Amino acid sequence: MTQTELNKYKAMLEAKQAELSAGLRNREDIAIEKTPDAIDEVQLAGERELAIRNLDRESNLLRNVKGALARVADGSYGVCLHCDEDIKPKRLDAVPWTKYCITCQEAADRHEFETESGDTVDDLLAHAA
Numbered sequence: 001m002t003q004t005e006l007n008k009y010k011a012m013l014e015a016k017q018a019e020l021s022a023g024l025r026n027r028e029d030i031a032i033e034k035t036p037d038a039i040d041e042v043q044l045a046g047e048r049e050l051a052i053r054n055l056d057r058e059s060n061l062l063r064n065v066k067g068a069l070a071r072v073a074d075g076s077y078g079v080c081l082h083c084d085e086d087i088k089p090k091r092l093d094a095v096p097w098t099k100y101c102i103t104c105q106e107a108a109d110r111h112e113f114e115t116e117s118g119d120t121v122d123d124l125l126a127h128a129a
């Protein structure tokens with residue numbers, strides 16, 4: 001990978017990190033919000049659960065983004081953590097914080113090897129974005 005490409009992904013990762021950090025701060029405010037109205041209790045409980053699930057997901061994503069930035073810093077960015085092959089630029093463009101090449105990601109999705117939690121969900125998020 002050239003320094004120009006590396007800088008591009010680094011910028012993308014830093015932007016994502018800033019966005020997630022800001023989002024997580026706002027979400028914490030929403031998650032602790034309370035209403036005295038008993039009728040809304042059930043709905044509120046559902047919303048709170050959803051907010052917490054999103055929070056989990058975004059925390060995972062933020063951890064992966066930080067991990068990718070660490071790999072940018074130590075020079076190992078863009079290499080699959082499972083098979084040591086270069087990850088295709090097209091995949092890095094779509095999911096710059098990915099740890100795996102597409103082949104290994106598909107294997108991970110089928111639980112063919114051990115991964116940290118959150119890898120699959122991050123890809124879903126990236127496709128939805």
Ligand SMILES: [Zn+2]
Pocket residue numbers: 080081082083084085100101102103104105
């Ligand atoms: Zn791989």
